[in-house]
Amino acid sequence: MSAPVLVGYFDSEEKVLDATRAVREAGFTLHDVYTPYAVHGLDEAMGLKSSRLTWVCFGAGLTGGSLALALELYTSVVSWPLNVGGKPFNSFPAFVPVAFELTVLFAALITVASFLGRVKLFPGSRRVALPRVTDDRFAIAVQPREAAGDGAAAEEMLRRHGAVETARMEVAS
Amino acid sequence: MSNQHLSPLRVPLVSEARSLGQLTEEICAPMERPPTWRWWAAFAVAVSILGTGAGIVAYQVGTGIGVWGLNKTVGWAFDITNFVFWVGIGHAGTLISAILFLFRQKWRTSINRAAEAMTLFAVMCAALFPVIHMGRPWLAFWVLPYPNSRGSLWVNFRSPLLWDVFAISTYFTVSAVFWYVGLIPDLATVRDRAKAGLRKALFKVLSLGWTGSHRTWSRYETLYLLLAGLATPLVLSVHTIVSMDFATSVIPGWHTTIFPPYFVAGAVFSGFAMVLTLMIITRVVLGYEHLITIRHLENMTKVIIVTGGLVSLAYGTEVFVAWYSGNPYERFAFLNRAFGPYAWAYWTMVTCNVVSPHLFWFKKIRTSPAAIFVLSLVINVGMWFERFVIIVTSLHRDFLPSSWSMYTPTAVEAGTFIGTFGLFFTLFLLFVRVLPIISIGEVKSVLGFARDAHADAAATTGPRKPAHAPAESLPAAAPALALATRKDVPV
Numbered sequence: 001m002s003a004p005v006l007v008g009y010f011d012s013e014e015k016v017l018d019a020t021r022a023v024r025e026a027g028f029t030l031h032d033v034y035t036p037y038a039v040h041g042l043d044e045a046m047g048l049k050s051s052r053l054t055w056v057c058f059g060a061g062l063t064g065g066s067l068a069l070a071l072e073l074y075t076s077v078v079s080w081p082l083n084v085g086g087k088p089f090n091s092f093p094a095f096v097p098v099a100f101e102l103t104v105l106f107a108a109l110i111t112v113a114s115f116l117g118r119v120k121l122f123p124g125s126r127r128v129a130l131p132r133v134t135d136d137r138f139a140i141a142v143q144p145r146e147a148a149g150d151g152a153a154a155e156e157m158l159r160r161h162g163a164v165e166t167a168r169m170e171v172a173s
Numbered sequence: 174m175s176n177q178h179l180s181p182l183r184v185p186l187v188s189e190a191r192s193l194g195q196l197t198e199e200i201c202a203p204m205e206r207p208p209t210w211r212w213w214a215a216f217a218v219a220v221s222i223l224g225t226g227a228g229i230v231a232y233q234v235g236t237g238i239g240v241w242g243l244n245k246t247v248g249w250a251f252d253i254t255n256f257v258f259w260v261g262i263g264h265a266g267t268l269i270s271a272i273l274f275l276f277r278q279k280w281r282t283s284i285n286r287a288a289e290a291m292t293l294f295a296v297m298c299a300a301l302f303p304v305i306h307m308g309r310p311w312l313a314f315w316v317l318p319y320p321n322s323r324g325s326l327w328v329n330f331r332s333p334l335l336w337d338v339f340a341i342s343t344y345f346t347v348s349a350v351f352w353y354v355g356l357i358p359d360l361a362t363v364r365d366r367a368k369a370g371l372r373k374a375l376f377k378v379l380s381l382g383w384t385g386s387h388r389t390w391s392r393y394e395t396l397y398l399l400l401a402g403l404a405t406p407l408v409l410s411v412h413t414i415v416s417m418d419f420a421t422s423v424i425p426g427w428h429t430t431i432f433p434p435y436f437v438a439g440a441v442f443s444g445f446a447m448v449l450t451l452m453i454i455t456r457v458v459l460g461y462e463h464l465i466t467i468r469h470l471e472n473m474t475k476v477i478i479v480t481g482g483l484v485s486l487a488y489g490t491e492v493f494v495a496w497y498s499g500n501p502y503e504r505f506a507f508l509n510r511a512f513g514p515y516a517w518a519y520w521t522m523v524t525c526n527v528v529s530p531h532l533f534w535f536k537k538i539r540t541s542p543a544a545i546f547v548l549s550l551v552i553n554v555g556m557w558f559e560r561f562v563i564i565v566t567s568l569h570r571d572f573l574p575s576s577w578s579m580y581t582p583t584a585v586e587a588g589t590f591i592g593t594f595g596l597f598f599t600l601f602l603l604f605v606r607v608l609p610i611i612s613i614g615e616v617k618s619v620l621g622f623a624r625d626a627h628a629d630a631a632a633t634t635g636p637r638k639p640a641h642a643p644a645e646s647l648p649a650a651a652p653a654l655a656l657a658t659r660k661d662v663p664v
Contacts (some may be wrong), residue, residue, distance in 0.1 A: 033387040036193060036362070037618040038394050042387050051395040057403075075318060075327035087331055097336040097414050101343040104407045108347045108400060112354060115396045116381065119389040121357070125382025133385040134362040136193035172384065 005031045005141040006151060007130060008158030009165040013039050016138035019161035020045040023142055028154055031141035031171065034133040053118075057111040064106025068099040127172045141171050186280055186619045187464055193617050200611050201366055203459050208606060211458065219598035226592010230305060233585050238308050240585045247568045247580035252302040253418075254560040255590050258443070259299035260341070260415055261436075261556060264408055265444025266292025267348055270355070271404035274397075280472055282615035283464045286359075287455065288448050289352040290610070294600040295447070296345045298593040303337070305589065333417045340414040347407055351400045357383050358393075358614040412440045419563065426506035426567030429494070435487035442480035442526070443556035445473050449549040451601065453542050455610065464611055467540050474533040474545060477552065481530030484559075488527065502572060510566045514579060518562050525555020 010016045016033065020042065023030050030046060033039075043050075072095040076082070081089045116122060130139050140158065144151040155166050191199070208216075233240050243250060266288040273281040304310045316338045318328045328335050361383035364376035383389070416436035419427035429435075449470060456465040495507040510519045529551045538544045570577045604610065 034385040035387055035390065036197075036385060037358070037614040038390045039387070039618075043391050046387060046391075048388065048391050051392045053392060053395045053399060057399045061403075071318060072330045076330050080325045080327050082329065084329060084331055091331050094331040097333075097410070097417070098330055098339045100410055101336075101339040101407075104347060104403050104410075105343045108350055108403050111396060111399055112350055115354075115392055119386075119392055121381035121383060121389070123378045123381055127382040127384050129361060129365055129384040132365075134358070134365045134383070135197045 004168050004170050005143050006154050006158070007167050007169055007171065008140045008142070008155070008163035009130075009132075009167075010138040010140070010162055011136070011164055012162075013138065015162035016140060017041055017045050019140055019158055019163065022157060022161050023140060023154075026154075026157060028145070028157075029143040031143050034130055034139040034141070036134055036136060036138070039138070053111055053115060056114045057107050060110035061103045061107035063110075065099050065103035067106070068102035069095060072098060130171065186282070186468075187466070187616065191463070191620065193620070196617055196620070197362060197366070197613055199461075199464075200609050200613050200616070201363060203605060204363065204607060204609065205366070212602065212606070216599070216602045219595050219602055222591060222595030223599045224595070226589060226595050229585055229588040229592055230301075233305065233589070234308075234310060238306065240583060242581050242583040242586060244578050244580065246571075246576050246578040247565060249568065250561075250565050250580050251582045251586040251590065252306045254557070254564050255593065256299050256302040257415055257436075257560045257564075258557050259295045259302075259593065260412065261440035261443045261560075262447045262553075263292040263295035263299065263344075263348075263444065264412060264437070264440035265448045266290070266295075267344075267351075267404050267408040268441055268444065269448065270351060271401040271408065274401040275405060278472075279619045280469055282619050283461075283466075283469055283611055284448065284452055284473075285615070286352075286355065286608075286612045287452065287604075287610045289348060289355070290604045290608075291448060291451060291601065292348050292444075293345065293352060294597050294604075296341065296348065297600070298597050300341055300345070301593060301596075302589075303334075333414065333421050336414045337418060340411045344407060344411045347400070347404055351404055354393075354396065354400060355612060355615075356608065357381060358385070359609045359612060361385065362613050363609060409437055412436045419567075424567050424571055425500070425502040426510070426563065428503075429491060431487055431490055431494070435484070435491075438480050438483035438487065439526075439556060439559060442477060442484050442530075443553060445476050445480065446549040446552035446556070449473050449477075449545055450553065453546045453549070455605065457542075459605070459610075461611065464616065467542070470542060470545055471539050474539045474548075477530050478533050481526060481552075485527040488523070505570075506567055509570050510562060513566065513570065515562065515566045515569070518558050519566070522555050522558040522562050525551050526559060529555065 008019065010019060013035075016035065017039065020030065020033055024045070024047060033042060033046060035042070073090065076091070076095075077089045083089075087094070120127075131137070133139050140163075142154050142158070144154040151168075158166055241251065266285075269281050269288040270285040274285075304313050307313060316328060316335065318330075357380060360376050360380035364373060364380045367373040367376055413433035413436065416432035420429055420432040422428060452465050452473075453470065456462050492507055495503045498504075510516070529548055532538050532544075532548060538548070565580050569580055
């Protein structure tokens, strides 16, 4: 749990995009934005960097493919070379399908696991969503600066950009 | 209702104006009310078929697969036909969820969840057949490469049947993960609507603590794109590998390089037909005609025209190559298909797969759910016969006339096949009851993909409305319903 933040609720995508830009322009610290669906354009509005999951995925795929080829080579050439219809022990073309499948399998599972780890999603999580943000509300959580009256200024700004409600509360990081 | 998506050229994806709250209500409603008598009736039928099928499977496992109609010549028939048939059915789900996603086909949002579920259930049905065919299913783990106590004996990685094991299990795992990842935000929606109790607790665990944070959404979008990118070659590889079970052999009629693309096209063809069969029933029973619109059905029929054309082209190419190759065995295999003892199966296949999809060129047929429903069944029958024709007609008369024979499935085989339909529909009916069958988050994001009635009017009379229109620009009555009925929440 972090320090209390100011939460402003909105009822449409445009308003929340607008307000997010305004929050950053005014120099407030944007804690997070909560939306019922992935709002396009919000990444830029929030100034988020693009995810590095693609690299994780690439590495995981490479690992899966290498492990599969290593396993196939070890079992078919080293551990138990078996003559099947006179085919070569190291029948590389025949090893491609299994290597491909394991590449995809490793890439998919490891990427999903990394995603869940990075965003701290796990069974038994006690985090609770803000009211209605998984339904039809959009919410912006702002951390006002320490200066006196700054909270009021932030609230006023959210209202000006169409917030239907504001509240001070603690939200999970 | 994002004006950024408004365009005078776009036809709405969701045909009736809905607010975000209304959509949540509608999609969650079937899960939150008690099942109707129709659901119970359908479920009772499905479960009885499943039970009968399970009994038949128990009988053949206990007795041995000698109860099948196989013989020395046709040693591989009904079960592999059904295996390929079910795997093919599964393909449309991944195609809709992954390939159409990569092509930015927003219309997929209303149907992808159910289609992916269909994929999972179809792959389960498919996987049953090779396992039963083993005769001793309890030894099925022998197909896995693991250090074992039988000497350093490993699986044969050069066998296409082992490739199948990897292809099908990877396909099932990745499809299941893809499906679950897509479900997480919707599970959170259901969780937040549920009153305290078992449902709340269950969805709390399943939704993994999803809060709708955009930092999470942003990464989630990347993850979803990656999974779609991985699933796309995967779905093509699976049926390619299934086709290699045949293509790597030397049997005339099987030893064909066209098989991989031909099988993939056929899989998409039959898969879309099955999605249509299910969606046409579902949209009527659950009242989702405005979410799964005629346009969705029409788009799928267009995919069927294309894949049906590809399948027809493949049939033609096969016949042409059989003649042009000058290989007498190959030529005989195709003459035997068309005019031999299984000609009825061949011509059923041609009628259903080559002729019937062309009815979809007519807009009237393409937009009539009843006609689409009938044709989707016809195509499913045709695609089942395609696999039967490829497998049985190629085997029953190969190089040596002295070993020629006929094959007829026994009641046990037919019962097993029908039993898998019981499994499929039982799982689908349960799915309709316990999970949101339409992706709530994704449909919400395409709600605004529409022509704006106000903008249409304004375009002729004056300037467009400002970008940040007041709430009146929402569909009439929508916010009123959403807000008036929600007194339990503070906003």
